Amino acid sequence: MGTTEATLRMENVDVKEEWQDEDFPRPLPEETGMESLGSPTEDENTSSPPNTLNFNGAHRKRKTLVAPEINISLDQSEGSILSDDFLDTPDDLDINVDDIETPDETDSLEFLGNGNELEWEDDTPVATAKNMPGDSADLFGDGGTEDGSATNGRLWRTVIIGEQEHRIDLQMIKPYMRVVTHGGYYGEGLNAIIVFAACYLPDSNLADYHYIMENLFLYVISSLELLVAEDYMIVYLNGATPRRRMPGLGWLKKCYQMIDRRLRKNLKALIIVHPSWFIRTVLAISRPFISVKFINKIQYVHTLEELEQLIPMEHVQIPDCVLQYEEERIKARKERAEEKQDMAERESVTNGGKTTLTNRLIKALPNCCVVHQDDFFKPQDQIQVGEDGFKQWDVLESLEMEALLSTVQAWRENPVKFARCHGVAVTAGSTEPTCQDVHVLVIEGFLLYNYKPLTELFDLRYYLAVPYDECKRRRSTRNYTVPDPPGLFDGHVWPMYLKHRKEMEDSGVDVVYLDGLKSRDELYNQVFEDIHNKLLNCS
Numbered sequence: 001m002g003t004t005e006a007t008l009r010m011e012n013v014d015v016k017e018e019w020q021d022e023d024f025p026r027p028l029p030e031e032t033g034m035e036s037l038g039s040p041t042e043d044e045n046t047s048s049p050p051n052t053l054n055f056n057g058a059h060r061k062r063k064t065l066v067a068p069e070i071n072i073s074l075d076q077s078e079g080s081i082l083s084d085d086f087l088d089t090p091d092d093l094d095i096n097v098d099d100i101e102t103p104d105e106t107d108s109l110e111f112l113g114n115g116n117e118l119e120w121e122d123d124t125p126v127a128t129a130k131n132m133p134g135d136s137a138d139l140f141g142d143g144g145t146e147d148g149s150a151t152n153g154r155l156w157r158t159v160i161i162g163e164q165e166h167r168i169d170l171q172m173i174k175p176y177m178r179v180v181t182h183g184g185y186y187g188e189g190l191n192a193i194i195v196f197a198a199c200y201l202p203d204s205n206l207a208d209y210h211y212i213m214e215n216l217f218l219y220v221i222s223s224l225e226l227l228v229a230e231d232y233m234i235v236y237l238n239g240a241t242p243r244r245r246m247p248g249l250g251w252l253k254k255c256y257q258m259i260d261r262r263l264r265k266n267l268k269a270l271i272i273v274h275p276s277w278f279i280r281t282v283l284a285i286s287r288p289f290i291s292v293k294f295i296n297k298i299q300y301v302h303t304l305e306e307l308e309q310l311i312p313m314e315h316v317q318i319p320d321c322v323l324q325y326e327e328e329r330i331k332a333r334k335e336r337a338e339e340k341q342d343m344a345e346r347e348s349v350t351n352g353g354k355t356t357l358t359n360r361l362i363k364a365l366p367n368c369c370v371v372h373q374d375d376f377f378k379p380q381d382q383i384q385v386g387e388d389g390f391k392q393w394d395v396l397e398s399l400e401m402e403a404l405l406s407t408v409q410a411w412r413e414n415p416v417k418f419a420r421c422h423g424v425a426v427t428a429g430s431t432e433p434t435c436q437d438v439h440v441l442v443i444e445g446f447l448l449y450n451y452k453p454l455t456e457l458f459d460l461r462y463y464l465a466v467p468y469d470e471c472k473r474r475r476s477t478r479n480y481t482v483p484d485p486p487g488l489f490d491g492h493v494w495p496m497y498l499k500h501r502k503e504m505e506d507s508g509v510d511v512v513y514l515d516g517l518k519s520r521d522e523l524y525n526q527v528f529e530d531i532h533n534k535l536l537n538c539s
C-alpha cells in the first residue's frame with residue numbers, strides 16, 4: 001500500500017520501532033457476546049484467548065519474536081520498491097523543507113505517535129478453524145461453513161500467508177472488515193481494484209487496539225492474496241480518517257513486509273484519494289529511498305470525480321463519510337477560489353487566451369515574429385517529479401529559459417534574418433534591419449515574467465487573467481503534447497500559478513493586466529491599439 005511504502009521510508013529516517021513483548025497487549029475480555037459455534041479443541045480451551053497469532057505451533061512458551069530485519073533501503077530484489085536507478089548523485093538527497101506544504105486542517109502528524117507498534121506473542125494454541133463464517137464485509141465470503149470453529153466465544157479463521165499459517169480473530173475485527181473491499185475490475189482480464197478505506201480503521205484509543213490491528217492486518221493481507229489474480233490496483237481512500245484512526249507505522253510496516261513479491265510486482269497503481277499533507281510529506285522526505293519505479297505507481301487523486309475518470313466506479317464502495325468529506329472540500333475550495341478571484345482575474349495564466357490573442361496580432365502586425373514559450377519545455381524524461389507526485393511542468397526549471405533568451409537575442413540582433421529563418425515575410429525591400437523598418441517580436445508564455453533576464457527586454461508586457469473555474473474549464477478541454485494526469489490542475493498547475501504570480505508581483509515588474517473573460521475581439525483591439533501607438537511613437 002502506498003501509505004505503507006511511504007511510512008516505511010519515514011520510519012527508516014527517523015522513527016524508532018521496538019519489537020519486543022514487554023508491553024504486550026492486555027488479554028482480551030473473556031466474554032465476546034458471540035455464541036460459540038463449535039467445540040474448542042484442547043488447545044483452544046485456554047483461560048484467555050490469544051492476543052496474537054501463532055507462528056510456530058502449539059507450544060505455549062511465551063517468547064519474543066524478533067521481527068525480521070527489513071532494511072528496505074538495502075533490498076534491491078525484484079519487486080522491491082528499490083532499484084538501481086536512484087541515488088545517482090548526492091543531490092538526490094537534497095530535500096528542500098521549504099518546498100514542503102504545510103498541513104491543512106484535515107492533516108495531522110499526531111498519529112505518528114499513536115503507539116501502534118506491533119508486539120508478538122505465540123503462546124496461543126494452534127488454530128484449527130478454517131473457512132470461518134464472516135459477515136457481508138468478509139471478503140472470503142465463506143460464512144457459515146462447518147469447518148469453522150469458535151473458542152471462548154470467538155470465531156477464528158486460519159490463513160496461510162507465505163508459508164506460514166496464521167489465525168485471525170474474526171469476531172474482533174468484524175466491525176473493521178470494511179477497510180478492504182473489492183472494487184471490481186479494470187481493463188481486460190481479472191485486474192482487480194482493491195479499495196482500502198482508512199476511515200474504517202479502529203480508533204487507537206480502544207482497549208484492544210493492538211490486538212485488533214494485528215488481526216486486521218492479517219485479514220487485509222490475506223484478502224489481498226485472495227482477491228488478486230493478475231495485475232491489480234489499490235485505491236487508498238485517505239479522506240475522512242480522523243487522526244486517531246490513522247494506521248501506525250508499525251502496522252503499515254508489517255503490511256508491507258507481509259505482502260509477498262507477487263503482490264508487490266502485480267501492483268500496477270496505487271491511487272491515493274484525498275492525499276493528506278502527511279502522505280505527501282513522507283513521500284517527499286523519502287524520495288531518495290524510493291525507486292522511480294515505485295514512485296511512478298503512486299497517483300494522487302484529489303477528488304472522486306477525478307477517480308471516476310481513472311477507473312470504473314460501478315463496484316467501488318465509497319463510504320458515506322468520504323462522500324461527505326469530498327462535498328465539504330469542494331465547498332471549501334470554491335470559497336477559497338472566490339476569495340482569490342479579485343487577484344486572479346488579473347493574472348496571466350495557462351489558458352488565459354495568450355495563443356489566441358498572439359495569433360491574431362501576428363497576422364495584423366508588420367514584420368511580426370513570434371516565440372512560444374511552450375516550445376522550450378524540456379523533454380518529458382527531464383521533468384522532475386515533485387513531492388506532490390506530479391511531474392513539475394509549471395516551473396522555470398522545466399523550461400530551457402536560456403535557449404529562449406538566446407532566441408530573443410538572435411531576433412534583436414537581426415530581426416530580418418530571424419524572420420526569414422522562421423518563414424515570416426518581411427516588408428518588401430528589406431534585407432537588413434533599418435531604422436525605418438518596424439519589426440515586432442511577440443513572446444507568449446505562462447512563465448515569462450519570473451525570469452528577469454527576459455523581462456527586462458520587453459517594451460510592453462501584458463498579463464492575461466482568468467478566474468479559477470474558467471481556467472480549469474478551458475484547461476480540461478485542452479490537449480497538450482503530454483496530457484494532464486488527473487488532479488494536475490488542482491495539485492500543481494493552479495498552485496504554481498498563484499506562487500509565480502505572487503513572485504512576479506513582489507518583484508515589481510510592470511505589466512498591463514488584461515481580463516481574459518473579455519471577448520477575443522475586445523482583447524485584440526485593446527492590445528493592437530497599444531502596440532500601434534507604441535510603434536507610432538517609435539518611428
Ligand SMILES: Nc1ncnc2c1ncn2[C@@H]1O[C@H](COP(=O)(O)OP(=O)(O)O)[C@@H](O)[C@H]1O
Binds near residue numbers: 349353356
Ligand atoms: N477571450 C476568450 N474568451 C473565451 N475563450 C477564449 C478566449 N481566448 C481564448 N479562449 C479559449 O480558451 C482556450 C485556451 O486559449 P489559448 O489561447 O490556447 O490559451 P493560452 O495560450 O493562454 O494557454 C481555447 O479553447 C480558446 O479558444
Ligand SMILES: NC(=O)c1ccc[n+]([C@@H]2O[C@H](COP(=O)(O)O)[C@@H](O)[C@H]2O)c1
Binds near residue numbers: 349480493
Ligand atoms: N507543451 C508541453 O510539452 C507541455 C507538456 C505538459 C504540460 N504542459 C502545460 O503547458 C502549460 C503552459 O502552456 P499554456 O500557457 O499554453 O497553457 C503549463 O501549465 C504546462 O502544465 C505543456
